[in-house]
Amino acid sequence: MTNFLAEMLGTMILIILGDGVVANVVLNKTKGQNSGWIVISTGWALGVAIPVFIFGTISGAHFNPAVTLGLATIGKFSWSSVPTYLLAQFIGAFLGAVIVWIFYKPHFQATEDQAAKLGVFCTGPAIKDTSSNFIGEVIGTFILVFGILGIGNTPMVDGLQPIVVGLIVWAIGLTLGGTTGYAINPARDLGPRIAHYILPIHGKGDSDWGYAWIPVAAPIVGGIIASISYNIIF
Template identity: 55%
Template structure:
């Protein structure tokens, strides 16, 4: 599998399982209806961990244009690959959202709330004020990138211990290499619990834009509008916040 296909598949997995838990909680007559915010945030954390485990060794599991652009801004990812990565991330997110629609096909007609249906695809602010929503997404994505770099550069960068002629991985090195996807999942869980309330924590332009496009196109029973007036915030704010968080990390740690 090449890195572009890996990003497509990984992002589709992320959205299938992430938006899937939202659908499970908010759609009428679902077994998980009214499961609450902790179920949603836990589901998103597990979705992120599984997606990163699936494709991390192939593409680095960016799964997020904010991550791709932040790494490119640091010089850790080639700018020539950025457009292709972003394109397949958005496409993968749209496909993942389409799979959620199919998985819950019987429930869209059972649900009257058009906002709840849109929530199964994309984010919306709890309070309809653009500036606070932008600030929230900026801060949240900055913290997200800071955490991602801490896991990837500090955790996974622990050197091995050389014992005689043998080279034995240290416990910390093993944790950094094999446990990092789980730590990413915990980071996503933490983001949702701590900073997800105001906007639903997009922290990922593809996660919001791809499913919003799917919502616009798909014949979802009883759907409303796709809220394109808000759509620029979960795209632009995470990009700027992610780059800022990455630059702050580098200024502090030099990594």
């Protein structure tokens, strides 16, 4: 139960801060409106690092099914714990998205752009191309999971590792994020997308379920490939 709560609350905080920075940038009449991609990428990086600081010593701070499944594939995490972690991550992501909607509700009402509203909750491609979008998410998640595994080989002072994890996410956002919005995390995308579908958001439009499978399936593939590759090399 402790691990479940840590993964749920950690993922919830990740989404509150990550979806929150997107809302701050894209919704109308916020003080951060139009502040740009660097602000979004930085907010997401910090949104990952902060809950890792809080919960890393409790659950390992996965907050991402691609990480959980990748570690289980190479024997670094118990398969018996996988369902608990995944359930906690998806619930946490959903709850985080609901909190962002409550927080920014007046700004959702002041925004007519349906794509912007959807973009607060989940990712979408800049150019729709199924194979390219899928490959992009695989590569981005590969960098994330391979990087997380790899930094364990470098001696660090206590408390530095969460910062490095945040830097990995920041680097992915700045360099690879512009094509699909770098979901690189099935829970991060699907949980908030379900929230978008369910919540009574003013003038929200479609939840783009036709695309939704890519930010779920591709990160899982990328995370497993990264973990196997790391296991072979190291």
